[in-house]
Amino acid sequence: xxxxxxxxxxxxxxxxxxxxxxxxxxxxxxxxxxxxxxxxxxxxxxxxxxxxxxxxxxxxxxxxxxxxxxxxxxxxxxxxxxxxxxxxxxxxxxxxxxxxxxxxxxxxxxxxxxxxxxxxxxxxxxxxxxxxxxxxxxxxxxxxxxxxxxxxxxxxxxxxxxxxxxxxxxxxxxxxxxxxxxxxxxxxxxxxxxxxxxxxxxxxxxxxxxxxxxxxxxxxxxxxxxx
Numbered sequence: 001x002x003x004x005x006x007x008x009x010x011x012x013x014x015x016x017x018x019x020x021x022x023x024x025x026x027x028x029x030x031x032x033x034x035x036x037x038x039x040x041x042x043x044x045x046x047x048x049x050x051x052x053x054x055x056x057x058x059x060x061x062x063x064x065x066x067x068x069x070x071x072x073x074x075x076x077x078x079x080x081x082x083x084x085x086x087x088x089x090x091x092x093x094x095x096x097x098x099x100x101x102x103x104x105x106x107x108x109x110x111x112x113x114x115x116x117x118x119x120x121x122x123x124x125x126x127x128x129x130x131x132x133x134x135x136x137x138x139x140x141x142x143x144x145x146x147x148x149x150x151x152x153x154x155x156x157x158x159x160x161x162x163x164x165x166x167x168x169x170x171x172x173x174x175x176x177x178x179x180x181x182x183x184x185x186x187x188x189x190x191x192x193x194x195x196x197x198x199x200x201x202x203x204x205x206x207x208x209x210x211x212x213x214x215x216x217x218x219x220x221x222x223x224x225x226x227x
Contacts, residue, residue, distance in 0.1 A: 045097050051073070
């Protein structure tokens with residue numbers, strides 16, 4: 001069931017509750033009814049979710065939401081390029097959606113590809129795949145020169161988190177529309193990580209009063225230059 005004009009924190013509560021149901025393998029009646037009726041006339045997304053294209057990380061299922069409840073943008077590595085920024089701008093202006101979530105996930109193949117490209121100059125990938133890797137590299141390149149390099153599993157997770165933070169930062173500072181709505185109209189742009197094994201989504205760096213489970217290896221990512 002969609003709700004128009006929810007605040008960012010009300011929408012965040014909805015996502016947390018939905019993810020708890022998903023992690024416990026319980027579906028809500030509202031989402032089941034929504035999927036069964038296929039009412040294409042209704043669209044009132046409570047949140048924008050920029051996620052990875054990985055087939056194991058569909059936002060509507062992970063957050064147990066129905067048709068019309070989420071405006072979902074999916075791209076390998078949940079990177080932020082002009083088309084993703086434009087899609088977010090469209091949703092927050094057209095539907096007055098006030099929560100934007102960038103969701104990375106564990107066991108991400110795009111993250112692995114970027115780490116391989118950093119550590120192996122001859123890592124093979126096409127020009128198009130290389131453009132994705134090139135978006136990912138800057139946020140995680142420093143990590144391979146820390147003690148994390150001795151623990152591949154931790155390195156992968158911290159690289160995923162660093163990429164999520166970079167994508168959040170890019171959205172917050174790469175669009176005048178998003179910047180204005182963050183400052184003046186309660187828009188919240190946050191990161192999240194999905195654990196594919198447990199199904200649990202952890203929200204990162206949430207503003208005042210919310211839990212902030214940040215990594216010990218947190219990197220400071222400067223705002224990207226505007227093109």
